[in-house]
Amino acid sequence: MSSELAIRVANLSKCYQIYDKPRDRLMQMLMRGHKQYFREFWAVRDVSFEIKKGETVGIVGRNGSGKSTLLQMICGTLNQTSGSIETQGRIAALLELGSGFNPEFTGRENVYLNAAVLGLDRHEVDECFSEIVKFSEIGDFIDQPTKTYSSGMLVRLAFSVQAMIEPDILIVDEALAVGDEKFQRKCFSRLEELKNRGTSILFVSHSETQIIELCDHALLIDHGELIMNASPLQIVRSYQRLIYAPEAEQAALLEKYKRNDPLYDSAPSSPTSPTDSFQEASKETAVLNHYDPNLTPETTTIYPEQGARIKRIAIHDCNGDAVNILEPMKKYRIVSEGDFSEDLERLFFGIHIRSISGAVISGQRHPEDGKYIDRSQAGKRFRVEFSFNMNLLPGTYFVGGGVWSENSASCAHRILDAIMFRVQSSGPQNAFGYCNLTASPAVLSIEE
Incomplete structure (x- = not known):
């Protein structure tokens, strides 16, 4: 394996034998393979990829898609049926809540036990023990049996052991979702620090923001197969x-992904395509210098219509004119219009604003969280206006929106990157990031 690689997986597969009845397992042993009493279930099938040293790679997929099985084989806690795995350096893994902990041992004893499994001697653990305890915020509970720990305490201690020893490869399987917001921020800060030091990180999460902001590239896995390896x-x-497509269309969509077809077409495929129809409906007449007709996203993604259709999304200023060149600190409205093709119950609408990287910066929902619109009727039209203050810093942003029904597993309709807008500069900036939260200029005083 190349010295630049941390992990290389080639044609990796894992097959389980599923027995319908306990006696079938015994019969299989007695027949010595002359007759098969089990069904084969391929949790992972023919997966291949490489991860370079210092890279952070995300793994995305539905529950039961084989993500955890794949990670367990890379860590060596599960043997593969076929294929090969090559790794370079010390591997630390946080696979599931409390994994690797003996519930009868104290936190202190489990720290030394886990570190020993990772190849550290007692002297090395002694040197970093206080740092592990401090990071975990366990306090005096470090000398209590871990069976008395809450789920949050378990994950804090487990992550602290794995991350504070500075592994060459760190594997995290959704475990950080258990911790509170403060500890999660500290964990992700530590991940960034490890990444800067050259640690390769393999990261499973259902959080799209975490995948986009932390990872260099990502893998999409479904039914045990590697579907895509992309940005x-x-x-x-x-x-x-x-996940939002109707079940009948998901198989065709997976085949399209496997063929590496683009998610969207940057050039129009036909005058009547859904994307073209939506873009045509969203075009506005130029309003002075505040609308640029060329400011049109090439990443518009329109989900299947399942009871509703969004025909237009636009930004209006206080005069009701459509704009896409916005001024800082002014008030605007994002308007979403469409109609219903089916009767739907318990509805809500939403819009979001994303950065160029795809991270969600802000969004709104109507009605508020926990409330719903009781029902809608087929043939009715809708118009939703979301008001907001333009506190974003100068730059380019993207707007999307959707209609959801709580009684449906899929959204009634959704459009990503429906429109884009630009916040123009109003002069020298003393803020940075995405939002300007400055209330008044900073005040400096220097005392002798």
Whole structure:
């Protein structure tokens, strides 16, 4: 394996034997393979990829798609049926809540046990023990049996052991979702620090923002197969489109992903395509210098219509004119219009604003969280206006929206990157990031 690689997986597969009745397992042993009493279930099938040293790679997929099985084989806690795995360096893994901990041992004893499994001697653990305890925020509970720990305490201690020893490869399987917001931020800060030091990170998460912001590239896995290996944004978009598609269309969509077809066409395929129809409906007449007709996204992704259709999304200023060149600190409205083709119950509408990288910066829902519109009737039209203050810093942003029904597993309709807008500069900036939250200029005082 090349010295530049941390992990190489080639044609990796894992097959389980499923027995319908306990006696079938005994019969299989007695027949010595002359007759098969089990069904084969391929949790992972023919997966191949490479991860370079210092890369952070996300794995995305539905529950039961084989993500955890894949990680367990890479860690060596599960043997593969076929294929090969090559790794370079020390591997630390946080696979599931409390994995590797003996519930009868104290936190202190489990720290030394886990570190020993990772190849550290007692002297090395002694040197970093206080740092592990401090990071985990366990306090005096470090000398209590871990069976008395809450789920949050378990994951804090487990992550602290794995991350504070500075592994060459760190594998995290959704475990950080258990911790509170403060600890999650500290964990992701530590991940960024490890990445800067050259640690390769393999990261499973259902959070699209975490995948987009943390990962260099990502993998989409479904039914044990590697469907796509692409940029984080493309993987997240493909995954979202898959889970929101009607079940009858999902197989065809997976085949399209395997052929490496583009998620969207940057050039029009036909005058009547859904994307073209939507873009045509969203075109506006130029309003002075505040509308640029060429400011049209090439990444518009339209989900299947399942009871509703969004025909137009636009930004209006206080005069009701459509704009896409926005001024800082002014008030605007994002308007979403469409109609219903089916009777739907318990509805809500939403819009979001994304950065160029695809990270969600802000969004709104109507009605508010926990409330719904009781029902809608086929043939009715809708118009939703979301008001917001333009506190974003100068730059280019993208708007999408959707209609959801709580009683449906899929959205009634959704469009990503429906329109784009630009916030123009108003002069020198003293803020950075995405949002300007400055209330008044900074005040400096220097005392002798």
